[in-house]
Amino acid sequence: MIDQPKQPLPLLQITGLKKHFGRPGSKAGVVKAVDGVDITIYRGETLGLVGESGCGKSTFARCIVRLTEPTSGNVTFDGIDVLKQDAPNMRRLRKRMQFIFQDPYSSLNPRRRIGQIIADAFRVHKLYNEQERQERVASLLETVGLRPEHADRFPHQFSGGQRQRIGIARALALNPELVVADEAVSALDVSIQAQVLNLLVKLQHQLSLTYVFISHDLGVIRHISDRIGVMYLGRLVELAPVDVLYDRPLHHYTEALLQAVPRATRQSERQILGGDVPSPRNPPSGCPFHTRCRAKQDRCTREVPDFVEREPKHWVACHFPNDPGSGARVV
Amino acid sequence: MGEWILQVKNLHTYFRGATVVKAVRGIDLEIAAGETLGIVGESGSGKSVMAQAMMRLVQSPGGIEKGEILLDGEDLAKLPEARMRAIRGNKIAMIFQEPMTSLNPVIRVGDQIAEVVRLHRGYSKRQALDFAIEMLRKVRIADPERRAREYPHELSGGMRQRVMIAMGLACNPKLIVADEPTTALDVTIQAQILKLMVDMQAETGTAMLLITHDLGVVAETAQRVAVMYAGQVVEYAGVEELFADPLHPYTQGLMASVPQIDQPRPESRMLPAIPGAVPSLDALPVGCAFQDRCPHVFDKCRVSEPLLKLHRDGHSARCWLHD
Numbered sequence: 001m002i003d004q005p006k007q008p009l010p011l012l013q014i015t016g017l018k019k020h021f022g023r024p025g026s027k028a029g030v031v032k033a034v035d036g037v038d039i040t041i042y043r044g045e046t047l048g049l050v051g052e053s054g055c056g057k058s059t060f061a062r063c064i065v066r067l068t069e070p071t072s073g074n075v076t077f078d079g080i081d082v083l084k085q086d087a088p089n090m091r092r093l094r095k096r097m098q099f100i101f102q103d104p105y106s107s108l109n110p111r112r113r114i115g116q117i118i119a120d121a122f123r124v125h126k127l128y129n130e131q132e133r134q135e136r137v138a139s140l141l142e143t144v145g146l147r148p149e150h151a152d153r154f155p156h157q158f159s160g161g162q163r164q165r166i167g168i169a170r171a172l173a174l175n176p177e178l179v180v181a182d183e184a185v186s187a188l189d190v191s192i193q194a195q196v197l198n199l200l201v202k203l204q205h206q207l208s209l210t211y212v213f214i215s216h217d218l219g220v221i222r223h224i225s226d227r228i229g230v231m232y233l234g235r236l237v238e239l240a241p242v243d244v245l246y247d248r249p250l251h252h253y254t255e256a257l258l259q260a261v262p263r264a265t266r267q268s269e270r271q272i273l274g275g276d277v278p279s280p281r282n283p284p285s286g287c288p289f290h291t292r293c294r295a296k297q298d299r300c301t302r303e304v305p306d307f308v309e310r311e312p313k314h315w316v317a318c319h320f321p322n323d324p325g326s327g328a329r330v331v
Numbered sequence: 332m333g334e335w336i337l338q339v340k341n342l343h344t345y346f347r348g349a350t351v352v353k354a355v356r357g358i359d360l361e362i363a364a365g366e367t368l369g370i371v372g373e374s375g376s377g378k379s380v381m382a383q384a385m386m387r388l389v390q391s392p393g394g395i396e397k398g399e400i401l402l403d404g405e406d407l408a409k410l411p412e413a414r415m416r417a418i419r420g421n422k423i424a425m426i427f428q429e430p431m432t433s434l435n436p437v438i439r440v441g442d443q444i445a446e447v448v449r450l451h452r453g454y455s456k457r458q459a460l461d462f463a464i465e466m467l468r469k470v471r472i473a474d475p476e477r478r479a480r481e482y483p484h485e486l487s488g489g490m491r492q493r494v495m496i497a498m499g500l501a502c503n504p505k506l507i508v509a510d511e512p513t514t515a516l517d518v519t520i521q522a523q524i525l526k527l528m529v530d531m532q533a534e535t536g537t538a539m540l541l542i543t544h545d546l547g548v549v550a551e552t553a554q555r556v557a558v559m560y561a562g563q564v565v566e567y568a569g570v571e572e573l574f575a576d577p578l579h580p581y582t583q584g585l586m587a588s589v590p591q592i593d594q595p596r597p598e599s600r601m602l603p604a605i606p607g608a609v610p611s612l613d614a615l616p617v618g619c620a621f622q623d624r625c626p627h628v629f630d631k632c633r634v635s636e637p638l639l640k641l642h643r644d645g646h647s648a649r650c651w652l653h654d
Contacts, residue, residue, distance in 0.1 A: 052517035053488075159608055160374075189373035189544065194588035194604035201600045216518065223590035223602065243595050260522040261592055262547030264574045272526055273519040276487045 008042035011178060011210050012064060017073035019059050031281050033059040034070070035234035038307065043177075046204065046211040048225030048242070050218060050257075054280055056234040057214045061180050064212070065097045066090065077178070095125060098171040102183035104163030108155040114141075114166055115151030121173040140169040145199060161192035168199065172207070180212045185220060197224060218261050222246055227313075230254045233280055233288035236307060239315040250310055250321040253289045287319065295320050335361040335401075336505050336538040337385075342398035342408075344377070344384045350613035354380040354393065356562035359639070362506065367532065367539040369553030369570070371546060373585075375609045377562040378542045382510045384408075385540070386425050387415050403505060421451040424499035428511035430491035434483040440494045441467070441479025447501040466497040470527060489520035493527065500531060507532075510542045525552055546589060550574060555645070558582045561610055561620035564639055568646040578648035580625045581605070619651070627652055 019034040034056040041047050049057045062068035064075055066082055075082040077097065085093055101107040108117055118140060119133045128136060138148035144165040155163060164184065171179055181200070185193045197220065204211060215221050221228055228245045230238040230253065238251040249255045256273040275292050278284055284291050290300040299319050307317040311324050337360075344355035355377045362368045372378040383389045385400055387407060400407040402423060407415065419425075427433040435443060444466055445459035454462060460479070467475035470493040483491055492512060499507050512528070513521040529552055532539055541553055549556050549570065556573050558566040558581065566579040577583045584605040590596070607624040616622060619632040631651050639649040 052519065161608065191373060191585060191588050191605040192608065194590075194602040195606075197590070198601050198604055217590075218518070219590035219592040222592055223596045223600070246592070257518060258592070260518045262521070262525065262545065262551040263592060264547060264550035265593065270522070272522045274523070276489060276520065277517070 008045070010040045011043045011078060012041040012212075013074070013076040014039050014041075014064060015074045017060065017063060017075065018071045019056075019063050019068060020071045029281050032234050032283065033280060034063060035283075037073075037231075037234075037236050039229060039236060039239065041178075041210060041212060043210055044204075044208060045226045046213055046224055048221040048228040049212065049214045049231060050216065050221045050228060051231035052216060052257075052277055054233070054277055055231040056280070057231050058182050060231070061099075061182050061212060061214050065094070065099055065178075065180055067099065091125070095174040096176050097178040097180070098174065098176040100164075100167050100171050100179060100181040100184045102186055104160060104167050104187070105155075107167060108163060110155050112154070113151065114153055114155070114158075117155075117166070118151075118170050118173055121170065125174065127174075136173070140173060143172065143203070144169045145195075159192075161188055161196060164188060164196055165199065168196075168203070172203065175207070176209070178210045178212070180214075182214045183216070184213070186215060186217065193220070200224065218258060230257070233278065233283050235288060235317065236315075237289065237317045239307075240311075241313055244311075244314055248322070248324055250314065250316040250324060251289075251318050252293050252295050252322070255322065256292075256294075287317075334363050336364050336403065337362045337540070338399070338401040339385070340399040340401070342381065342384060342400065343396035344380050344389055344393060345396045346393040348392050352613045353562055353615065354612055355384060358398070358559075358564055360557055360564065360567070362538040362540060364505070364538055365532065365536045366555070367529075367541055367553045369549035369556040370540065370542045370559060371544065371549050371556060371585075372559035373544060373609065375561070375612065376559040377612075378559050379510055381559075382425070382508050382540065382542050385506075385508055386419060386423065387412075388425075417451070420447055420498075420504075421502045422504055423506045423508065424502070424504040426492075426495050426499050426507060426509040426512045428514050430488070430495045430515075431483060433495065434491060436483055439480055439482060440486065444479075444494070444498050444501055447498055451502050462501070463497075466501055467494070469500075470494070470497045470531070472497075487520075488516055489523060492516065492524050496524075496527065496531065500535060500537070503535060504537060507537050507539045508542070509539060511544070512541070513548060514543070514545070521548075528552065546574075546586060558585070561615065562612060563620065563649060565621070565649045566647065567639065572646050576646075578642060578646065578653055579621075579650050580627050580652070581621050582648075584624070584626075619649075 015038045017034055017037045021031040021033055022028050024030055037060060051057045063070040115137045118137045122128050122133045137151050141148055141150055146165055185196050213224050222242060225242050227241050229236050232253050238254045259270045273292055278291055286302045287300040287305050290296045305317045305319045307315055309315050339358055339360045342355055342358045346352040346354060358381060370378045384395055395408050441460055441463045444463035448454045448462050449459045464475045464479050467478055472478050472490060472493055513524050543549055553570050556570050557564045560581050566582045577586060587603040588605055605624050610620055618634050619637055622628045622632045637649045637651045639647050641647045642653055
C-alpha cells in the first residue's frame with residue numbers, strides 16, 4: 001500500500017533461492033532458472049517482478065509457495081521455514097498463500113461447475129458444512145463481481161475476464177495472506193485487464209492482502225506495484241520503489257527494458273538493445289547482462305556484481321550503474 | 332485515386348452456422364505505397380478476420396459476403412482460387428503472430444524462403460538458395476549461410492520472425508499484411524523487429540497493413556490508424572491526430588484503460604475501465620454496437636446505427652455524439 005508503516009513487517013523472507021533443472025554432468029546440462037535470489041516481502045505491499053522470457057520470474061514465484069521444490073535456499077513465511085514443512089503442515093500453510101495462474105482457460109477443470117471448483121478448497125481443508133460452503137461460494141462470487149447463480153455454470157460459459165475472476169475467487173476462498181499472481185492479466189484485452197486490475201486493488205484494501213505480482217508488461221507492473229524487482233537470467237538485477245525504478249533506473253538492463261516499450265509519446269530516439277537473451281543453460285561469465293550492455297568494461301566479463309543497496313531502498317547488481325543524481329531519462 | 336495500392340470497399344465477412352456471426356460488417360479503407368495503416372482492436376473486433384479476408388484465407392463456414400478488395404485495381408474478392416494462389420506470397424504477403432506455427436518445422440529455413448521465389452519467380456534451386464541467404468542477410472541475421480541450413484526450432488523467437496519477414500519480402504510485394512507480428516516476442520526483441528519492419532519498408536516502398544491490439548506499437552509504426560469494434564471501423568485518423576484528440580468514446584476508453592508507463596499511477600489506483608464486454612457478433616443490438624458500454628449513450632444510439640463520418644481533414648468517427 002502507499003502509506004507503509006514506519007516499520008514494515010516482513011511476511012516472506014527469501015535468501016539464496018536457487019532452482020536448477022537437470023542433472024549436473026548430464027548431456028543436456030543444467031538450466032539455472034533461478035540462481036541465487038535474496039528478497040524480503042513485507043505485509044500489505046505489492047511486490048512486482050518483471051523480466052523477459054526465461055528470466056526465472058515464474059519459477060521463482062512457484063518456488064516461494066513450493067509449487068516447485070527449490071534446489072537450495074531459504075523461504076520463511078511469517079517465521080515459518082516453508083521448505084522444512086512436512087505434507088500436512090504444508091497443506092495448512094498453503095491456506096495462507098495462494099496462486100493465480102496466467103491462463104484462466106487451462107487452470108479451470110472444464111468438466112466441473114464453478115461452485116464445485118471453488119468449494120474444492122473447503123473440501124480439501126475440511127472446512128464448513130455443505131450449506132455453509134454454498135453460502136461462502138456465493139459470497140466469493142459476489143466479491144469478485146460475478147453473480148451467485150454462476151456457481152452452477154461450467155468454465156466454457158464464461159469470457160476470459162470472467163474466468164480470471166473465478167481464478168481470483170478460488171485463490172481467495174481460504175482467506176490467504178499472500179497471493180502470488182503469475183501473469184494474471186496478460187491474456188486479457190486491455191479494457192477487461194483494467195477491470196481485473198481494479199478488482200485486485202480493491203480486494204487488497206478490503207482483505208489486507210500481500211501480492212507478489214509477476215508480469216512482463218511494464219505498464220501493468222508500474223500501476224500495481226509498490227516495489228519492483230527486475231530479473232535477468234535467474235537473478236534479481238535491480239529492486240526499488242516503483243517511481244524510483246521508472247524515473248531513475250540504475251541498471252542498464254532496466255533502462256533498456258523501459259526504453260523498448262512502444263509508446264505514443266516519445267521525446268527522443270530510443271536505444272535498442274541488440275541480441276537475444278543468452279540461454280540460461282549456458283549463461284555468460286561475470287555479469288549475466290554484459291553481452292548486451294552498453295556500459296560493459298573488462299571487469300564485467302569476469303566478476304559477477306554483488307546485489308547492493310546503492311541508494312536507500314534501491315538495490316542493484318552492476319559494477320558501473322547509472323549515476324542516480326543524473327536522473328537517467330527513459331523517454 | 333490512382334495512388335492507392337489497396338482499396339477495400341464495403342467488405343463484409345460472415346460465418347454461417349447455426350447462427351450468422353457477422354465478424355466484419357462493412358469496412359472501407361485504403362493504403363498508399365510505402366504507407367503503414369494500423370488496425371487496432373480487441374478480441375472479437377474482426378481485425379484478424381479482415382486480414383484473412385484480404386488474403387482470401389477465411390475458413391469455411393466463413394466467407395466474404397460482399398464488398399471489394401482492390402489490389403492495384405484487381406478485385407481479390409472475386410478472383411478464382413488459382414489466380415489468387417499466384418498473388419499470395421507474390422503481390423501480397425502475410426506475417427503472422429507466431430512464427431513457430433507458420434514456419435514448417437521439418438524444412439530448413441533457407442529452403443522455405445527459396446520456395447517462394449522458385450514458385451513465383453521460377454528461380455533454379457541454386458539461384459533460389461543464394462537469394463534466400465541474401466534475404467536473411469537483409470533482415471540482419473548474422474551468419475546467414477549457416478542459419479539458412481537450420482530448422483525453425485534452432486532459431487530464437489526473434490530470429491524466426493526475421494525469417495518470416497524475409498519470406499514476406501522475398502517477391503517484393505505491393506502489400507504486407509502483418510497480424511500481431513510482435514505480440515509473442517519479448518519487449519526488447521519486439522523493439523528490434525519493429526525497427527527492422529520500418530527500415531525494410533522504407534527501403535522497399537511496400538505498403539503495410541499492421542494489425543495489433545497494442546496502441547504503442549501502432550503509435551511507433553503507423554501513419555494512419557483504423558480503430559475496430561464489433562466488426563466495424565469506429566474511428567479512422569492520422570496517428571498523431573488520433574492520440575491527440577480521439578473522437579469515439581471507445582477509442583477514448585481504450586486509451587484511458589491502458590496503465591501508464593511514464594507517469595505515477597493515480598492516487599486512487601483505479602483505472603478508468605470500460606464496463607461490460609464486447610457484444611456477441613451473432614446477436615448485435617439495434618443501433619450502435621458500443622451503446623451498452625458507452626458513458627455518453629443517449630436515445631438515438633439505441634435506435635439507429637451511426638455511420639462513419641468525416642469530421643475534419645482525414646479524421647472520421649462512427650458516433651452520434653459528433654453528428
